[in-house]
Amino acid sequence: xxxxxxxxxxxxxxxxxxxxxxxxxxxxxxxxxxxxxxxxxxxxxxxxxxxxxxxxxxxxxxxxxxxxxxxxxxxxxxxxxxxxxxx
Amino acid sequence: xxxxxxxxxxxxxxxxxxxxxxxxxxxxxxxxxxxxxxxxxxxxxxxxxxxxxxxxxxxxxxxxxxxxxxxxxxxxxxxxxxxxxxxxxxxxxxxxxxxxxxxxxxxxxxxxxxxxxxxxxxxxxxxxxxxxxxxxxxxxxxxxxxxxxxxxxxxxxxxxxxxxxxxxxxxxxxxxxxxxxxxxxxxxxxxxxxxxxxxxxxxxxxxxxxxxxxxxxxxxxxxxxxxxxxxxxxxxxxxxxxxxxxxxxxxxxxxxxxxxxxxxxxxxxxxxxxxxxxxxxxxxxxxxxxxxxxxxxxxxxxxxxxxxxxxxxxxxxxxxxxxxxxxxxxxxxxxxxxxxxxxxxxxxxxxxxxxxxxxxxxxxxxxxxxxxxxxxxxxxxxxxxxxxxx
Numbered sequence: 363x364x365x366x367x368x369x370x371x372x373x374x375x376x377x378x379x380x381x382x383x384x385x386x387x388x389x390x391x392x393x394x395x396x397x398x399x400x401x402x403x404x405x406x407x408x409x410x411x412x413x414x415x416x417x418x419x420x421x422x423x424x425x426x427x428x429x430x431x432x433x434x435x436x437x438x439x440x441x442x443x444x445x446x447x448x449x
Numbered sequence: 450x451x452x453x454x455x456x457x458x459x460x461x462x463x464x465x466x467x468x469x470x471x472x473x474x475x476x477x478x479x480x481x482x483x484x485x486x487x488x489x490x491x492x493x494x495x496x497x498x499x500x501x502x503x504x505x506x507x508x509x510x511x512x513x514x515x516x517x518x519x520x521x522x523x524x525x526x527x528x529x530x531x532x533x534x535x536x537x538x539x540x541x542x543x544x545x546x547x548x549x550x551x552x553x554x555x556x557x558x559x560x561x562x563x564x565x566x567x568x569x570x571x572x573x574x575x576x577x578x579x580x581x582x583x584x585x586x587x588x589x590x591x592x593x594x595x596x597x598x599x600x601x602x603x604x605x606x607x608x609x610x611x612x613x614x615x616x617x618x619x620x621x622x623x624x625x626x627x628x629x630x631x632x633x634x635x636x637x638x639x640x641x642x643x644x645x646x647x648x649x650x651x652x653x654x655x656x657x658x659x660x661x662x663x664x665x666x667x668x669x670x671x672x673x674x675x676x677x678x679x680x681x682x683x684x685x686x687x688x689x690x691x692x693x694x695x696x697x698x699x700x701x702x703x704x705x706x707x708x709x710x711x712x713x714x715x716x717x718x719x720x721x722x723x724x725x726x727x728x729x730x731x732x733x734x735x736x737x738x739x740x741x742x743x744x745x746x747x748x749x750x751x752x753x754x755x756x757x758x759x760x761x762x763x764x765x766x767x768x769x770x771x772x773x774x775x776x777x778x779x780x781x782x783x784x785x786x787x788x789x790x791x792x793x794x795x796x797x798x799x800x801x802x803x804x805x806x807x808x809x810x811x812x813x814x815x816x817x818x819x820x821x822x823x824x825x826x827x828x829x830x831x832x833x834x835x836x837x838x839x
Contacts (some may be wrong), residue, residue, distance in 0.1 A: 372759070378824045382833065399824060400587070404684040405762050412757040420553060420674045423681055 365414070369434050372409055376402050388431040403428060410434065416441040464516065467500060468524050472531035480532040483653045484800060488614070489535050497535070498569025502528070503542055507551060511559055512567030519751035522696045526747075529700025533804040534653035536697045541610045542566065544689040546573035546619045549630070549682055553673035558632065562617065574615035575686060576606040576633075576659055584817050586621075587679050591661060593624040593631070599667040600624070602631060605660050612657025613644045619672065620661070621683060627676030628683070631666050639664040650807040688762055690812040691769040692754065695747050698772030698808045702740045705776070705783035705801045709736060712787050712796070723786060732786060736779045743772040763825050770818035773808035780805040 366388065373392055377384065378399050392398055406428050411418055416438065427437040476493060483489055497503055505521045507513020516524075521543075529536035543566075550562055565571040582589050591604025602622050609618070618640075620631045633640065645656040673682050710733055713724040723729045746768040753761035783798040784791035791798045809815045 375828060377828055380827050380831070399821060400680070401684055401688075401762055401821065403680040404688065405759070407681065408757065408761070409759050413759075420555070420677075423553075423674055423677055425677075425680060 365438055366431060366435050368413065369431050372406070372413075373398070373431070376405065386431075388435075390431075391429045393425065393429055406434070410438060414438050414442065416445065464501075464505075464514070464520060465523050465527065468502065468527045471496060471500065472527055476528065476535060477531035480797065481794060481800070483532055483534055484794075486653070488653050488655060489532075489538060493535060494538065494572070495569050497528075497538075498567070501567070502539065503569055504547065504563070504567030505539075505543060507543075507547060507563050507567055511551075511563035513563065517751075518692065518754035519748065522692070522747055522751045525693055525696040526700045526703065529697040530704040532653075533697065533701065533800070534651060536693075536700060537610050537651060537654045538572070540690055540693040540697065541575050542573050544693040545575035545686045546617070548689040549619060549672060549686045550632075552685055553630075553677075553682055555669075557669070558672065562632065566617075571616045572611060572614055573617040573619065574609050574611045574657075575690070576609050576612070576618045576620040577683060577686075578606065578608045580605055580607045580658075584814055586683055587628065589621055589623055589628065591620070591622040593622040593629060593666075595625065596665075599665060599670070600629075600631070602633070602661045602664045602666060605658065607658045608645070609657045609659055610651060611655045612659060613642055614655040618659065619682075619686070620659075621678050622661075623678075628678035628680075629675045630672040630678040630682040632670045632672055633661075633664060633666055637664050637666070650803040687812050688765060692750060692765045694808055694812045695743075695750060695765065695768035695772045698769070698774075698776040698805070699740070699743045699747050701776040701801050701805045701808070702736070702743055702772065702779040705780040705798055705805075706733075706736045706740050708796065708798050708801070709733060709779070709783040709786045712783075712790075716787075729786060732782045736782055739775040739779060743768070743775040746771050763822070766813070766818050766822055766825075769812065770815055770822065773805070774815060776801075776805035776808055 377397050379397055386392055386395065386397060403425060407418065407423060410416070418441070422437065427433055475496065501514040502524060504513035505516050505524055506518065507515065509515045525536060525539055528539060547563065547566055550559060562571065566573055577586055579589055579591060591602065591606060593600040593602050602620065604622065606620070616635050618633045620633045621628055622631060635642065639662040641660040643658045645658055648656055713729055713733065714722055716723045750761065750764040750768040753764040780798060780801040784802045787796055787798050790796050793799060
């Protein structure tokens with residue numbers, strides 16, 4: 363599964379709005395929309411680290427990096443490319 | 450339960466044996482006195498430290514045993530069966546604070562604090578709750594104010610387990626950059642620690658109120674990034690805390706079950722042992738089913754955590770919720786089987802009954818767990834197209 367689809371699926375599994383018509387774009391701030399509960403930021407952090415096998419430092423752990431699908435994808439791509447560059 | 454047995458055999462068995470010997474020979478015989486005296490003896494704390502029990506999951510490079518979450522769970526159960534107050538030390542020191550430092554600490558914070566916590570030189574406590582703030586943890590009133598090179602913290606914390614014994618506090622405070630976590634030493638000027646009296650449970654858990662009056666901390670004492678205190682650090686700490694409390698609940702339920710059946714086999718009324726009465730068998734039957742179910746949920750949560758499975762937080766919430774409710778039910782039924790004897794400290798079920806109730810309140814009350822578990826279920830188990838729109 364593509365990174366983007368993987369992220370969307372994970373977010374979709376954790377929505378706390380239960381109207382079938384609810385949707386979110388890759389740009390939407392899922393936290394500001396109230397689509398997830400207070401535990402989600404921590405769950406998302408764990409998911410990103412373990413699914414994509416990257417280590418996020420305190421500087422990376424900024425809610426803006428996790429607020430939308432696009433931002434999460436950008437964070438992962440940045441970490442993976444810096445890891446590859448170090449090898 | 451063969452699977453459970455095999456899983457237990459597969460784990461690092463020696464650690465558990467060592468803990469069991471410690472609890473059987475030293476801790477359990479002292480548990481009534483520990484509560485009576487209102488504190489866990491220093492030689493017990495040092496004994497735990499010597500065995501590595503204050504740092505079961507910490508990385509080896511920081512003085513820990515680096516054992517997996519399941520092994521931590523089995524150890525927590527063994528200690529919790531013998532003495533709930535001592536178990537609560539593991540919960541706050543190792544899980545709430547220790548795991549937070551492991552996850553979010555800088556190299557220098559980890560290198561400095563974790564070895565001291567592992568060898569028992571430093572005991573740590575978690576300072577989140579306040580007089581007016583319990584479940585609504587994001588609403589804390591304790592504040593920080595930025596100043597050159599650091600911060601000033603002011604406010605009050607309440608219900609701080611091991612607060613009067615702790616050398617180090619992980620303190621949550623709110624301010625201009627959002628809720629932030631600080632590592633604050635006990636002897637910081639402006640920090641006043643007051644013991645709490647009148648507790649129904651946790652009487653030996655060194656409960657305290659903390660008052661911060663412009664307590665100065667340096668930038669280096671911030672744990673994690675400023676503003677990440679609630680969203681990441683509190684949630685991570687409480688996730689680990691819930692896992693520990695789940696096993697603590699199982700511990701009480703298991704201990705109460707053993708007390709219940711041991712009493713029922715010996716105590717005679719109307720010329721027969723209690724266990725011969727079907728109404729007593731009903732209580733025992735319910736208890737054993739609930740204890741086994743709680744154990745399975747704890748093992749499942751531990752397995753998820755060992756594998757870093759995306760479901761680990763939810764599995765932990767389920768285990769904590771069920772195990773704490775089970776602890777209350779089984780301990781209450783154990784008191785019932787003991788009759789008047791169960792209402793006196795001559796038997797441990799009186800203490801188990803009181804200690805169990807607290808587990809339904811701490812690390813997210815049962816009601817908070819129910820709300821979040823219902824969200825989990827509404828998302829996961831929804832079948833689109835199921836509803837017939839007439």
